[in-house]
Structures are given as structure tokens and as C-alpha cells.
Amino acid sequence: MNAGAGRITIGSMNAHPHIATDLGSVIRRQVPRYTSYPTAPHFTTDVGPEAYEDWLRRAGASGLPVSLYLHVPYCRSICHYCGCSTKASRKDGPVRAYVEVLRREIAMVAERLGPVAVSHVHWGGGTPNLLGHADFETLVGDLHAHFDLSAVVEHAIELDPREMGPDDARFLARMGVNRASLGVQDLDSTVQEAIGRHQPLELVEAAVSQLHRAGIGAINMDLIYGLPFQTHQTIRRTAMHVAGLAPSRISLFGYAHVPWFRPNQRLIDEASLPGGDLRLALSRTARETIDAFGYEAIGIDHFARPEDPLTLARDARTLHRNFQGYTTDDAQILVGFGSSSIGRTPWGYVQNAVANGVWRRAIEQDRLPVERGRAYAGEDLLRAAVIEELLCFFDVDLAAVAARHGADPAVLAGGIDTLRPLIAAGWVEVDGWRVAIRTHGPEIARVVASAFDAYLGTGGRHSVAV
Incomplete structure (x- = not known):
């Protein structure tokens, strides 16, 4: 802080563990990915169908733009590393049955929300x-039929290249899809054998070629x-x-090994996983390689x-972060369809029942299938904005964010105190109420953001920072 900024006092924060100043220790800290705040482990059954129904009606009357997310929880087989809410089905019957229930959910939500204007559609x-x-x-x-899709900016879908038929890309283009995300993960045959995902480079090349020929030039790839x-x-x-x-875009994620949460990950031999120092080195090697091809780090x-x-x-500085990662989507309302899908409104988050059977039975009983959620309270929106700016831009003006939320920035002072070791190391700089990450941005940003998380340490285990 500047000398003239006054003495910092700790605000209403839970006790945060001391942050070590060697990078190896920092990147091994377990912190949320912050695709929401409060994060999903803090959702509770206090928010259910009644609250969501009220929020939908209020959202429809607000005139705010809406984004739609549709979750399809089926794969032909489950990759060993997968952390998604999905199940294996070799047959088409369960998928077709799921579609019929999904149609009913769309109609139920539309009845309460009304014919709102939609800006983004995403299939995951x-x-x-x-x-x-x-x-x-x-x-x-x-x-x-239920919504106004006349001004959709982006209609995106996640694709498994192994399941792409010869006419799929042309069909998707006819349906209005203009962005495709291809799951690649790794192209080495030994790694693919270990993760249960056989996908040679030629298959990925064929998928890209098919999409380009169909006119879908906006392509993401996940590693x-x-x-x-x-x-x-x-x-x-x-x-x-x-x-x-x-x-167009590449995503580079760190594998989150959470076998206590995803039993399929028990198929991975933990002895074959790279340790913390090697994980860091692998991430840097990948980043440097991608950088060399002229990509901008986001x-x-x-x-x-x-x-x-x-x-x-x-x-x-209009970038946002949500459940799909970094996005240009600024809609304040995200409506999720399908089992386990998460929605967001100006009043809080909701999540559908994770189990397909529970989700289906709720809809068959004409009930919104919301199982849990989180209503915003206290400083939630303020802290959410601080965390998002740090993860999007590696800096934040706490006073400016506080002013937008009608708050005193002093409530965030405890976060600055938590960051003292990183400030002393020269990795983070504080000038007045402005906090900026100066070095190791991609590696420590989640740790820096966690300093402003009032719920840290109360919501279960998380993946390591890198």
C-alpha cells in the first residue's frame, strides 16, 4: 500500500493459510478454479425449485440478455481422466429418452421465463x-419456438472427434452452430493408452477439415x-x-486428479502422474510452444x-469467466438445461439434479429439477467481481470495484494482508487499492484470487493451482 493509504485492517474474512514464497509450494495449494463465486461446493439445498421459479419470472421481466446451456451427459466410453458429469452408453436408446425429457424441461422453463432474447447457446x-x-x-x-434466437452471437458445441460422422459438420452448420470445441487433451499414444482415450492426430485433422469445409471456422481445442x-x-x-x-483458440488445463470425487480416475496409476515440479515445467513447455505460434495468452x-x-x-477489459471458461458472453442470465447443469441469475446460482433419474422424475412431476443452489448474500457479488478481474486481467482496482457495488474497499483489506508474502517476494504489487500480479501470472492467479474468497477452506477439497 502507499504510505498515504492508511493502515490496513483485516475485514470479514475466514482465516486464510499462510502463503509460502517458493513457487513450488504456491502452485501445490488447493484452490478453486473460480468459474463461479461462490463456488459450486458452497451450493446448498436452501435454493430449490420455488426460488428458481421466482428468479426465472423476474429474469424474464428484466429484459436482460440470456444465454442457454444444454448438457448431454452421455459418452460412448468414459475416459479415465474425466471429471465431467456424464455416463457411458453404447446404445442410442438412453440418449433418445434423455432428449424427450430435455424437451419437457425446455418447455417448463420457457413457460416461466417467457420469449426472451438469447445471445449465446452452448452444448456441453x-x-x-x-x-x-x-x-x-x-x-x-x-x-x-420458445425463445428469440434471432440475434444469437455464438452457437457453440463441444465435439468428440472420435464420434464425428462424415456429414456432421455440414448438419451442425445448417442448425446455426458457428463455433466448435474439440477435445484433444494429448496426442501421444502412450499417454492416450494411460487415460483410456485413443485419438490419433489424423482423426483430429479430419474433424478440423470437415468443420472448415462446412464453414465453421471458429474452432477451439482443449489440451x-x-x-x-x-x-x-x-x-x-x-x-x-x-x-x-x-x-481460433486453445485451452490448456491442468489435470485435476480427484479420485475421491470421480471414481473413474482410480483407473489412473498415481505413480505415473507428474509431480508438482514437473507439472509446472510441462505447463510452461506447452505455453511456450503455443506462444511461438503467435497466440495471445488469455x-x-x-x-x-x-x-x-x-x-x-x-x-x-470486457472479458468474462464462467462455467465454459473465458468468454465474451456478458449475459447476466445463464439458463442451464439437463441433469447437473448450472444456471446463473442476478439473484444467485441454481444446479439441476446430478442424477439423471432424479432430474427426470422431477420434470415428469412438472417440477423444475433444481436440486441446490446459492442465493447471493453479503459481499458475494463484490468478491465475485474482484476474483473475475484478477483471473481475466491479473490486476484489479479494489476501490473501483467496491464503488460499483456501493461498498467500502476496506472490507477487502484482509485479502491484501493475506497476500503480504507474495508482495514481499515481488510477485504481486499493491499501489493504493490496486492489486496487480507482476510475475508468474498464470501460475499464481488462482492463489491470489483466493485471498479474496470469504469461503475458502469451508467447501471441501479442490485441485492444485497448477
Whole structure:
């Protein structure tokens, strides 16, 4: 702090553990990914169908733009590393049955929300391209029937290249899809064997070619570091192959090994996983390789072309972070459909029942299938804004954010006190109420953001920072 800024006093924060000043210790800290705040482990059953119904009606009357998320919780097989809410189905029957219930949920929500204007549509999973063409077209038709999709900016879908048929890309383009995200993860055969995902480079190249021919030029690719048997050589080759395909965006995530939460991860031999120092080195090797292809680093784990809307949003400080990662989507209302999907309103978060059966039975009983959620309270929105700015831009003006929320920045002073070791190390700089990450940004940003998390340490276990 500046000498003239006055003495800092600790605000209403839970006790935060001391932050060590060696990078190895910092990156091994367990902290949330902060795709929401409060984070999902702090959702409770205090928020249920009645609260969501009220929030939907208020959202519909607000005139605010809306984004839609549709969750398809099926894959042909479950990759060993997967942390998504999905299940394996070799047959199409369960997927078709799921679609029928999903249609009913869309109609139920639309009845309460009204014919609102939608700005973004995102299909996730699971494997959304397991949906047959007829079912996908029916669902898109339902969205058009119930909502105003005339000004949709982005209609995106997550695709498994292994499940792409020869006509899929052209079909998706006809349905209005204009962005596709391909799960690549790693292209080394030894790593693929260890994670249960066989996907050669040629398959990915064919998917990219098919999408380009169909006119879907906005392509994302996902990579993961920290997987079993990864080396500098293997991750460099993977990053080079992927960047060489010239996708619009690349995501680089650290593998979160949480076998106590995802039993399928028990199939991974923990002895084959890289330790903390190697994880850090692997992430840096991948980042340096992607950088060499002319991509701009976006936040902690995304890369984009210089002309990409994501890069422009970063530069204009209009970038956001939500459950899909970094985004240009500024809609305050996100409506989630399908089991386990999470929605956001100006009043709080909701999450549908995770178990397909529970989700289905609620809808069959004409009840919104919300199982839990979190109503905003106290300083939640203020702290959410601080955390988002740190993760998007690596700096934040606490006084300016507080002023936008009608708050005294002194309530955030405890976060600055928590960061004292990083400030003394020269990694974080504080000038007045402005906090800026000066070095190791992608690696320590989640730790820095966690200093302003009033619930840290009360919501269960998290993945390591890197």
C-alpha cells in the first residue's frame, strides 16, 4: 500500500493459510478454479425449485440478455481422466429418452421465463454429438419456438472427434452452430493408452477439415497437462500439432486428479502422474510452444489469435469467466438445461439434479429439477467481481470495484494482508487499492484470487493451482 493509504485492517474474512514464497509450494495449494463465486461446493439445498421459479419470472421481466446451456451427459466410453458429469452408453436408446425429457424441461422453463432474447447457446457434456441429427434438430427447433434466437452471437458445441460422422459438420452448420470445441487433451499414444482415450492426430485433422469445409471456422481445442507419462517432448509435440492446425483458440488445463470425487480416475496409476515440479515445467513447455505460434495468452489457461474476439475483449477489459471458461458472453442470465447443469441469475446460482433419474422424475412431476443452489448474500457479488478481474486481467482496482457495488474497499483489506508474502517476494504489487500480479501470472492467479474468497477452506477439497 502507499504510505498515504492508511493502515490496513483485516475485514470479514475466514482465516486464510499462510502463503509460502517458493513457487513450488504456491502452485501445490488447493484452490478453486473460480468459474463461479461462490463456488459450486458452497451450493446448498436452501435454493430449490420455488426460488428458481421466482428468479426465472423476474429474469424474464428484466429484459436482460440470456444465454442457454444444454448438457448431454452421455459418452460412448468414459475416459479415465474425466471429471465431467456424464455416463457411458453404447446404445442410442438412453440418449433418445434423455432428449424427450430435455424437451419437457425446455418447455417448463420457457413457460416461466417467457420469449426472451438469447445471445449465446452452448452444448456441453458428455458428448453432445452423440445426439442424432433428428433429435438435435428437434431440440434446436424447440429453442427457436420458445425463445428469440434471432440475434444469437455464438452457437457453440463441444465435439468428440472420435464420434464425428462424415456429414456432421455440414448438419451442425445448417442448425446455426458457428463455433466448435474439440477435445484433444494429448496426442501421444502412450499417454492416450494411460487415460483410456485413443485419438490419433489424423482423426483430429479430419474433424478440423470437415468443420472448415462446412464453414465453421471458429474452432477451439482443449489440451491437458499433468496427465500420466507426459514428458517435455510429448507435450511439446502435442502442442505443436494442435497449434499447427491453426484453431481460433486453445485451452490448456491442468489435470485435476480427484479420485475421491470421480471414481473413474482410480483407473489412473498415481505413480505415473507428474509431480508438482514437473507439472509446472510441462505447463510452461506447452505455453511456450503455443506462444511461438503467435497466440495471445488469455487469463490463466486460454490462448487466442490476436484478432479473435477473446483477445479483443481482454484488451478492452470486457472479458468474462464462467462455467465454459473465458468468454465474451456478458449475459447476466445463464439458463442451464439437463441433469447437473448450472444456471446463473442476478439473484444467485441454481444446479439441476446430478442424477439423471432424479432430474427426470422431477420434470415428469412438472417440477423444475433444481436440486441446490446459492442465493447471493453479503459481499458475494463484490468478491465475485474482484476474483473475475484478477483471473481475466491479473490486476484489479479494489476501490473501483467496491464503488460499483456501493461498498467500502476496506472490507477487502484482509485479502491484501493475506497476500503480504507474495508482495514481499515481488510477485504481486499493491499501489493504493490496486492489486496487480507482476510475475508468474498464470501460475499464481488462482492463489491470489483466493485471498479474496470469504469461503475458502469451508467447501471441501479442490485441485492444485497448477
